[in-house]
Amino acid sequence: MTPNSVLELHDVTFRRNGTHILEGIDLTVRAGEHWALLGPNGAGKSTVLGFCGAVAFPTSGTVEVLGSLLGRVDLQELRRHIGHVNPRHPVRxxxxxxxxxxxxxxxxxxxxxxxxxxxxxxxxxxxxxxxxxxxxxxxxxxxxxxxxxxxxxxxxxxxxxxPRLLLLDEPTTGLDVAAREQLLETIDGLAHSAPDLASVLVTHHLEELPETTTHALLIAHGRTVAAGSIDDVITTETVSRAFEHRIRVSKAEGRWSARAVRERPIPVPTAAEAAR
Structure with missing residues (x-):
């Protein structure tokens, strides 16, 4: 593995029932980095997170988690060192x-x-x-x-x-604005209380990104659109391309937002104007 890395995906492909879900995904997460995994519904985000959590195996390519290659490690022992936040956690x-x-x-x-x-x-x-x-x-x-x-x-x-790696699977699902902000403050606090902890957070919404997010992987149709430093990845051009819709991205006080770019209607001249 790359020095100081806790997670590496190399040229990962995943097929289910003959259908390509992921194709050629690369991801390296180092200690202390906080990644966002973004993309539209059906992009393959949950599948990638399954590899990160050592609960799924790629069809081809390699996945190394905490220095261990999937397929050559005791998965139960490995998972003890991975924290997982899932709002659908089934406490009965x-x-x-x-x-x-x-x-x-x-x-x-x-x-x-x-x-x-x-x-x-x-x-x-x-x-x-x-x-x-x-x-x-x-x-x-x-x-x-x-x-x-x-x-x-x-x-x-x-x-x-x-854990050395924390996975957050759409952690703000179902929260109102106040509860969302409280949870994001809690997540932001981890950068100070656990500075070596690495994290990967899955979301559909830029507004749900913690301020401490350092990197992002943007995917669509199972392929990488952009990956790297969050300021380089989360742009109007890349987000519009991933979601196949014109979206204006902005950032203020460390938080992101996105709005659709509305096409201005073409003015229709009145009969009097047309006769001029």
Missing amino acids: SPLTVTEVVLTGITGTLEPPMRWEPSEGDLRRARDLIHSVGLDDRREARWPTLSQGERGRALVARALISD
Whole structure:
């Protein structure tokens, strides 16, 4: 692997039932970098994230995660070093916030039978719950939480195993504006509290990019449109090309936004004007 890299995809292709989903994808993520994975629906973003999380294998090409080549590594052990934030995390029991966060240690949906967290585990869970602003909700039951509170709790869950790579799969899905901003502030804080942590965040919307995003991979129809420093990748030209629609991209105070470029109607002259 490239020095200091935590994730490398080389010429990755993926086919399903004879259909090309990805073609020739390259991606290198280094420690401390925060990548955004962007593109329209059906572009292949979730498939790429599956490779990053060591839960899927390419049809061709290579994927190295945390120095291990997929296909030649104990996947269960590898996944313990990858944090994953998925707003659709299927908690079915009325677990407390603390219990959900602790399942990040065991990598399970429920606390395993006969497993007891150590005092160090409990202390680490309390510290993380504090860091995401949920001190007063530590013992609240999952069904009573708002979607925004669940999102922040899942960030704490993903971090409790001290991962080197954090994957965020559309983490602001279903959030109102206030909850979205609170979650993005939590994600931005990781650049300071965990400076060596690398992350990959999937989203459709530029407004959902944290200020600390450093790089971006923009894909469409399973192919790379642009990749590199976020200021070089997220431009009006590249985003318009990826989404196949004229979109004006702008950035203010570290945050991105996008609006469709409306075609100005061609003025139709009145009869009097036409007769002149």
